[in-house]
Amino acid sequence: MNPLQQRLAALRRRLRFVVTFRGVCWIIAIVCLALAAGGLLDWRVHLPDLVRALLLAGTLSGAGCIAYRYLLRPLWARSDDLSLALQVEARYPALNDALASAVQFLEQADGLDSSSSPSLRKEAVQRALGLAKGFDFRPVVSARGIGAAGLSLAGAGTLALFLTLAYPQLAWTAFLRFANPFGGHDWPRQTQLEIKARTRTARNEAFEVHAIVRGVVPERAVVEYQFEGAAPLKEAYEITRRAEAGELQ
Structure with missing residues (x-):
């Protein structure tokens, strides 16, 4: 490979790296920030399904727009040697x-084009180098x-992590x-109750x-008994606390 083609190949690798790194960073940052902010807001006020949707x-939509503008469109742009050479010339008139x-002369040489003199092509390439x-x-x-x-x-990822x-x-x-805003997933209750009794x-x-x-344990619990043919009966009980949970007997 000609030294000029090597420099253009290195420029093409740099272009793809910069575009990919910048685009992927923006996409992940937006998604992480949206998840963190949306999750905190939902935890605070319990957003309805439609709002979460x-x-x-x-x-x-935002991630898609960023992906198109900063990742896909730059990667889809022409990045062959001639296009890169024109960009270099635009920066250095x-x-x-x-x-x-x-x-173009190098591409003609690779394609065995005999429409121009090989010596002229070689001289033009050396002059460009x-x-x-x-x-x-x-x-x-x-x-x-x-x-x-x-x-x-880094900031959004650290917050999410x-x-x-x-x-x-x-x-x-x-x-x-x-x-999955319509999946019926509920937040964990502040107080979880596990009942153990024979059927x-x-x-x-x-x-x-x-x-x-478990969770937020109150001082007392009220149990309501319902009997067939009789009025419901309510009884209050003290909750015995343990290291990890409260136990009601």
């Missing part, structure tokens, strides 16, 4: 079409916004409610009910 649609002509030595091709690929994209990804590690159950519930008991035998209370 609108938030999901807005997040996907002193090259005066020498670079593009040299690229001599001119190009004094110019840095890297600024042709704009790295504008790559730092902001990286910092945004912290919330996930600190509150795994709530974070998973928030994700499910955000990703049947013999006549004149004591019927025991054990309950484990």
Whole structure:
């Protein structure tokens, strides 16, 4: 490969790296920030299904627009040697079409085109190489916004990771409610009650009910008994606290 083609190939790799890194960072940052903000808001006020669906649609639309503008469209743009040579000449007018002509001559040589003299092609290529030595091709690929994209990804990713590690159950519930707004996923109750009792008991035998209370444990619990043919009966009980849960007997 000719040294000029090697420099253009390196420029093409730089272009793809910058575009991919910047675009992916913005997309992930937007999604993480939307998940964190939407999840916190939903946890605070318990958003209706329709509102969460609108938030999901807005997040996907925003991520799609960013993906098209900063990732797909730049990657779909022409990045062959001639296109890159024209971009280099646009930045450095002193090259005066020498670079593009040299690229075309090299392509003709690769295709065994005999329409022009090989010596003239070689001389034009050598002249372009001599001119190009004094110019840095890297600024042709704009790295504008790559730092902001990286910092945004770091900030949004750190926030999302912290919330996930600190509150795994709530974070998973928030994700499910955000990703599937009509899926019927409810937030965990502040007070969870686990009842342990036999389904049947013999006549004149004591019927025991054990309950484990987790989460926000009140001082007292009210149990309502319903009997066939009789009025409901309510009884208040003290809750015995343990290290991890309250126990109601």
